[in-house]
Amino acid sequence: MSQETKPKAPLSIEGAIILPYRYAAGGVMSRFLIALRDSKKTLGIRCSRCNMVYVPPRETCLHCFGRMDEWVELEGSGTVESYTVVRYSLPVHPMAAPFAFALIKLDGADTSLTHLLGEIDLEKIKVGMKVEPVYSESRKASILDISYFRPAN
Amino acid sequence: MATEQTQDLIIVPCGIHGEMNMTYRWGAGDFLSKAFEELRDNGKIYANECPQCGRYHLPPRKVCGRCHVEMDGFDKWVQVGPRGTVLVYTVTLAPFLDPETGKPRHVPYCVATIQLDGAPCALEHFLKETNPENLKVGMRVEAVLKPEAQRKGDLGDIIHFKTVQE
Amino acid sequence: MGRRVAIVGIGQTLHKKRHIDRNHTELINEAARKALQDAEITIEDVDAVLNGNMDLFEGHNLMDAMTVEGSGAYMKPGLKMNTGGTTGGTMVASGWYHVASGKYDVVLIIGSEKLEESGGNTTSAIITCADPLTLRPYHTGAVGALAIVAASYMNQYRCGEEPGAIVRVKAAGNALKNPYSHLKLTLTVDDVLDSAILIWPLRLLHMCPQSSGACAIVLASEEKAKKMTKKPVWITDFVTSHMEAWRATFAPDPIPSMQSQTDSAIKLFKRNGITNPMKQVDMFEMYDPAAWAEIAWLEDFLICEKGEAWKLAEKGVTALDGAFPVNPSGGVQSTNPIGATAMIRVAEAALQIRGDAGGHQVTKNVNSALASSFGGANWTNLFLLKKNLD
Numbered sequence: 001m002s003q004e005t006k007p008k009a010p011l012s013i014e015g016a017i018i019l020p021y022r023y024a025a026g027g028v029m030s031r032f033l034i035a036l037r038d039s040k041k042t043l044g045i046r047c048s049r050c051n052m053v054y055v056p057p058r059e060t061c062l063h064c065f066g067r068m069d070e071w072v073e074l075e076g077s078g079t080v081e082s083y084t085v086v087r088y089s090l091p092v093h094p095m096a097a098p099f100a101f102a103l104i105k106l107d108g109a110d111t112s113l114t115h116l117l118g119e120i121d122l123e124k125i126k127v128g129m130k131v132e133p134v135y136s137e138s139r140k141a142s143i144l145d146i147s148y149f150r151p152a153n
Numbered sequence: 154m155a156t157e158q159t160q161d162l163i164i165v166p167c168g169i170h171g172e173m174n175m176t177y178r179w180g181a182g183d184f185l186s187k188a189f190e191e192l193r194d195n196g197k198i199y200a201n202e203c204p205q206c207g208r209y210h211l212p213p214r215k216v217c218g219r220c221h222v223e224m225d226g227f228d229k230w231v232q233v234g235p236r237g238t239v240l241v242y243t244v245t246l247a248p249f250l251d252p253e254t255g256k257p258r259h260v261p262y263c264v265a266t267i268q269l270d271g272a273p274c275a276l277e278h279f280l281k282e283t284n285p286e287n288l289k290v291g292m293r294v295e296a297v298l299k300p301e302a303q304r305k306g307d308l309g310d311i312i313h314f315k316t317v318q319e
Numbered sequence: 320m321g322r323r324v325a326i327v328g329i330g331q332t333l334h335k336k337r338h339i340d341r342n343h344t345e346l347i348n349e350a351a352r353k354a355l356q357d358a359e360i361t362i363e364d365v366d367a368v369l370n371g372n373m374d375l376f377e378g379h380n381l382m383d384a385m386t387v388e389g390s391g392a393y394m395k396p397g398l399k400m401n402t403g404g405t406t407g408g409t410m411v412a413s414g415w416y417h418v419a420s421g422k423y424d425v426v427l428i429i430g431s432e433k434l435e436e437s438g439g440n441t442t443s444a445i446i447t448c449a450d451p452l453t454l455r456p457y458h459t460g461a462v463g464a465l466a467i468v469a470a471s472y473m474n475q476y477r478c479g480e481e482p483g484a485i486v487r488v489k490a491a492g493n494a495l496k497n498p499y500s501h502l503k504l505t506l507t508v509d510d511v512l513d514s515a516i517l518i519w520p521l522r523l524l525h526m527c528p529q530s531s532g533a534c535a536i537v538l539a540s541e542e543k544a545k546k547m548t549k550k551p552v553w554i555t556d557f558v559t560s561h562m563e564a565w566r567a568t569f570a571p572d573p574i575p576s577m578q579s580q581t582d583s584a585i586k587l588f589k590r591n592g593i594t595n596p597m598k599q600v601d602m603f604e605m606y607d608p609a610a611w612a613e614i615a616w617l618e619d620f621l622i623c624e625k626g627e628a629w630k631l632a633e634k635g636v637t638a639l640d641g642a643f644p645v646n647p648s649g650g651v652q653s654t655n656p657i658g659a660t661a662m663i664r665v666a667e668a669a670l671q672i673r674g675d676a677g678g679h680q681v682t683k684n685v686n687s688a689l690a691s692s693f694g695g696a697n698w699t700n701l702f703l704l705k706k707n708l709d
Contacts, residue, residue: 003228005213007186011306012178015451018255019443021167021378021436026342030163059345062388065362092168141163162339173378179451212453218563243466243518245459250443253455264457266467277457285519290474308453 025141028059031071033141040135040145044109046070055109056143077132077152078106083117083125094144098122104131104149118148172255186306187227188212193306196298198234200274201225209233209274212308233271235296236317240266240275244285267294267314279313293317321419323708325544325551326669328358328537334501334530334654337435343377347431348389350533350659354427355391358537358547365537366423368392369413370399371406371430372658375444376437390429403448404461404606406430407534407662408559408692408700414538415554424540430659431533441529441657459518461608462526466518469611473520475626482629483525484511487610487652489638494649496639496678501530501654511610525610525652532656534663541708552669555687555705556591558583561698580619580691583701588621591703596622597636600703601685602644602671604664606693608651613637617645620691620701640682647671647679661692665702672706 025033028045035041045057045068052061053072061068083102086093093099100122103112117125118134131149139145167173181189184201189212191197201213205220213230216223242265248257263280281297282288294314304310330353332338338346347370355361368390370383379385383392383399390397402409407430414428434441442460449458459466469483488508494500506524514524544551560579584596593599603622607613617628622643631637637645646652648667651660668688670676686707692700 003226005183005187005215005227005230007183007190009186010183011181011186011189013181013307013452014176014178015253015455016174016176016255017252017375017447018172018174019250019252019375019378019440020172020255020438022171022438023165023167023377023436024337024339024342024433025163025165026345027162027340028345029342030161033163033165034161058388059341060348060388062393065388065391065393094169142165164339167378177451181452185452241467241470243459243463243470245463245518247462247515247517249460250440252440252443252447253451264459264463277454279457309456 026059028057032057033143033145036145037139037141040076042074042076042106042133044072044074044106046072052110053108054111055106055113072108074106074108076106077130078104078109078113078149080117080125080127080129080131081105081112082127085122085125100125102131102149115143115146116148117150119150174255182215184213184215189306189308189310192310193304196301197232198269198296198311199230200233200269200272201230202272204229209272211269211272211274211276231272233269233274237267237269237276237294237314239280239288239290239292239294240268241290242266242280242288244283244288263288265294265314278308278311281313281315287316293319322421323541324415324418324538324554325541326536326554326665326704327539327544327548327551328354328360329666329669330354330357330535331499331663331666332532333499334532334656336501336528336531338433338531339435343379343382343431343433344386344389346433346531346533347386347429350431350535351389351391351427351429354535354537360425360537360547362391365391365395365425365427367417367426368395368397369410369417369426369428370397371401371410371428371662372432373401373403373406373444375447376432376434376441376657378437391427396423402698403694404608404657405661405692405694405698405700406658407660408665408690408702410662411536411538411554411665411702412557412559412700414536415557418538418540424543426538427535428538428662429533429535430662432656432658433531434529434656435531439529462518462521465526465609465612466521468615469520469525469609472611472615476629478629480512480520481508482614482632483610484508486613486632487511487524489632490607490610490613490646490650490652493639493647493679494653497649497653498678499654500649501528501532502649521609521611527608527651527655528653530654530656532654532659534659534666536662536666550673550675552672553705553708555703555709556587557700557702558586559698559700560586563697577616577619577693577697577699579697579699580616580693580701581621583699584619584621587701587703596689597643600687600689601683602647602668602681603689603691604648604650604668605646605689605691606651606661606664607646608655608693610652612693613645613650613652616693620689639679642683644681644683647676647681649679661700664690664692665704668702668704672704
């Protein structure tokens with residue numbers, strides 16, 4: 001019988017992967033982000049074949065693989081389609097817990113935008129409620145140039 | 154981290170901090186834990202031998218990558234080093250980010266494949282010498298260990314290999 | 320052996336340092352559209368879509384999930400593959416499995432990488448493929464591994480530094496004729512020998528660039544291929560071979576040799592009756608991440624005798640107008656969007672067989688070609704492509 005190979009205690013070794021990245025938004029998404037930053041406008045893009053408006057916009061229609069180039073300007077307000085409340089904090093979260101994520105279908109769009117809810121009683125969020133964007137003071141061409149959506153008057 | 158704009162094109166940084174930062178704990182398993190324990194507590198470097206093909210593995214592992222057989226127990230381990238012979242080396246002169254820290258690695262540094270005395274097997278590790286003029290294949294080197302109190306039970310308990318004259 | 324499979328459509332984007340005018344989805348879309356156009360089909364004709372790229376080069380987990388509209392994979396079956404440098408070759412192999420099995424008739428495969436998005440830190444991402452417990456602190460990425468290839472070859476054959484430079488100058492010249500290639504450099508041997516050392520003895524100009532780009536191929540079953548195109552290129556055979564990534568622990572095995580390359584060549588040549596590859600095959604698109612790799616690996620792939628490859632370069636045998644052209648595209652030395660790179664080898668070999676390579680079409684008539692993939696885990700795919708069915 002050979003002598004068993006047993007450590008006094010199995011070791012586990014700490015490590016990390018830390019790497020920087022930067023992403024090209026591309027022509028279509030850049031136009032959306034610049035409109036948001038410079039004029040607080042929300043742009044969508046329409047597929048003329050499928051008659052669908054995408055927000056955020058994209059170059060190719062998911063359904064028909066066609067190239068889209070018909071821009072649509074939206075009001076920016078919308079309806080909560082679904083939501084969830086986050087009750088624990090992580091460094092990567094955009095807000096301190098508790099806070100709410102929502103799928104918001106903007107008026108005039110056919111897709112839902114994932115964003116945050118703010119200025120809101122977390123216990124009183126309802127599917128179907130009307131919301132409006134609150135813009136950040138220091139806009140950087142980021143989806144967080146909308147700080148969050150709040151209940152519309 | 155700032156967003157960049159060239160003409161009408163936006164470059165977006167990753168996440169809030171511009172980088173991905175993930176922490177991990179990697180399990181060493183029984184064989185590697187035992188090897189690191191011996192290094193940490195007794196300052197000894199071990200290799201183990203495949204009972205089928207006779208190849209030595211450094212650091213020891215449980216299954217031979219060639220034969221796919223499980224290797225024998227601790228009594229089949231062979232102590233190797235601390236001296237050895239450089240089989241091949243590279244000197245890195247261009248700095249690049251160390252993915253383990255997110256910071257540039259200090260250059261120049263020399264990594265060598267070192268055949269340790271005691272068994273035909275080799276270890277990849279740092280050489281203290283980094284000047285290409287003083288490096289050559291076949292040179293003799295010796296492991297320099299951290300002081301016992303500072304050892305943690307990983308391969309970093311060997312700081313590097315220093316040149317020795319024989 | 321399965322059904323016979325042909326390459327019927329090929330598309331590439333330009334390969335560049337940066338594609339700041341399009342995001343990853345849009346880059347994939349361009350290659351996909353070009354391949355469909357080349358095959359004269361639409362996305363409706365495609366039965367499955369496969370994607371390949373490396374998560375850590377863009378910091379994107381599940382890239383295929385966010386690129387669906389670009390790839391055309393919406394509601395279609397498919398896979399995402401990530402096998403290091405071999406990714407593009409693994410996708411050709413996987414596409415072959417999809418069609419040869421009889422499960423699908425027409426498959427679109429897309430390999431892509433935007434190395435610009437890791438901000439020049441490709442090496443840092445590559446290092447994370449090393450075992451964190453025993454090797455990661457000492458790993459220097461592909462540059463270190465290829466420096467060992469160069470050092471070992473020079474040490475073994477005492478050929479000096481010049482052969483590496485000659486090969487690099489050849490690759491640069493070919494790349495100038497290839498509109499898709501990334502680096503467009505007019506180089507002399509002295510330029511290469513005077514360039515900065517990255518890791519001794521590997522110099523900056525020996526090494527492949529970090530590129531952004533995408534490549535797509537349409538594969539089809541024999542029945543479909545014959546209807547779709549007059550110029551199908553047949554995937555006659557291929558071998559995939561894996562090996563231990565870090566050979567050091569297996570000393571005293573010879574350190575520089577890529578045993579998975581030799582293993583795949585032995586198997587592929589035996590199965591296809593090839594005893595003299597330089598006579599029986601017309602050319603080779605090799606995954607050559609550095610100039611010295613092209614030299615050392617021609618020997619590992621058993622194309623020529625040990626110690627002879629550097630002389631082939633000097634004599635011009637591997638040049639565009641040579642008897643056995645190697646990397647007429649300019650190779651990986653000129654273009655390396657990693658997730659696409661190995662697929663570009665297959666695509667370029669197929670274009671040569673079709674006679675559609677344009678400015679970098681080789682002088683000789685090409686009826687058969689080899690294409691290889693090399694990856695960080697030291698594994699290999701080796702393909703044999705032919706103009707005609709056997």
